[in-house]
Amino acid sequence: AQKVTQAQTEISVVEKEDVTLDCVYETRDTTYYLFWYKQPPSGELVFLIRRNSFDEQNEISGRYSWNFQKSTSSFNFTITASQVVDSAVYFCALSPLTGNQFYFGTGTSLTVIP
Amino acid sequence: EAQVTQNPRYLITVTGKKLTVTCSQNMNHEYMSWYRQDPGLGLRQIYYSMNVEVTDKGDVPEGYKVSRKEKRNFPLILESPSPNQTSLYFCASSLYGPDTQYFGPGTRLTVL
Numbered sequence: 001a002q003k004v005t006q007a008q009t010e011i012s013v014v015e016k017e018d019v020t021l022d023c024v025y026e027t028r029d030t031t032y033y034l035f036w037y038k039q040p041p042s043g044e045l046v047f048l049i050r051r052n053s054f055d056e057q058n059e060i061s062g063r064y065s066w067n068f069q070k071s072t073s074s075f076n077f078t079i080t081a082s083q084v085v086d087s088a089v090y091f092c093a094l095s096p097l098t099g100n101q102f103y104f105g106t107g108t109s110l111t112v113i114p
Numbered sequence: 115e116a117q118v119t120q121n122p123r124y125l126i127t128v129t130g131k132k133l134t135v136t137c138s139q140n141m142n143h144e145y146m147s148w149y150r151q152d153p154g155l156g157l158r159q160i161y162y163s164m165n166v167e168v169t170d171k172g173d174v175p176e177g178y179k180v181s182r183k184e185k186r187n188f189p190l191i192l193e194s195p196s197p198n199q200t201s202l203y204f205c206a207s208s209l210y211g212p213d214t215q216y217f218g219p220g221t222r223l224t225v226l
Contacts, residue, residue: 047215091157
């Protein structure tokens with residue numbers, strides 16, 4: 001079975017706090033891609049990051065960082081020093097190399113309170 | 115500008131009246147896909163296409179049809195819409211199957 005679980009439905013933080021969004025996935029494939037997308041209140045889907053299953057290096061991009069751990073099948077996303085503009089729904093997604101389908105989690109709605 | 119376009123952006127229709135939502139991309143992408151987004155369910159894949167004339171079912175294909183006669187276009191057809199197809203629909207494209215997908219702006223469909 002292919003599945004992505006985002007157990008946190010809604011999170012609220014005060015501006016400047018750090019926040020981590022959890023993503024746990026299931027797949028029988030050994031080769032796959034993981035993604036994070038952002039959906040701001042305007043509704044569009046914005047690509048944030050792609051990670052392949054062979055690359056477990058953590059990645060940092062400005063205030064954003066991603067922690068990929070194959071041992072726990074997790075691909076967590078941390079926002080450091082959150083800002084109001086980070087308020088959005090964030091989706092984690094899985095795409096196994098075989099099968100050509102995409103599987104999205106149910107999303108985490110993040111609200112950053114000024 | 116590289117983009118995925120969808121039309122219409124908003125549509126209100128009645129049960130049983132056939133409709134088509136168009137999707138077009140200008141990035142020469144091989145892979146195109148349709149999703150529906152519903153509260154609490156995230157995005158679910160309806161159909162996808164690896165290339166011209168090649169389409170496959172996603173997780174929720176019932177009640178939908180697609181076609182891929184040209185590389186750039188991938189219309190979504192609802193032959194007899196029902197109220198449970200009221201949703202936000204996204205088209206997406208990527209260079210190849212598991213690659214990064216780029217999404218259109220979304221089409222909000224209401225079926226009365």
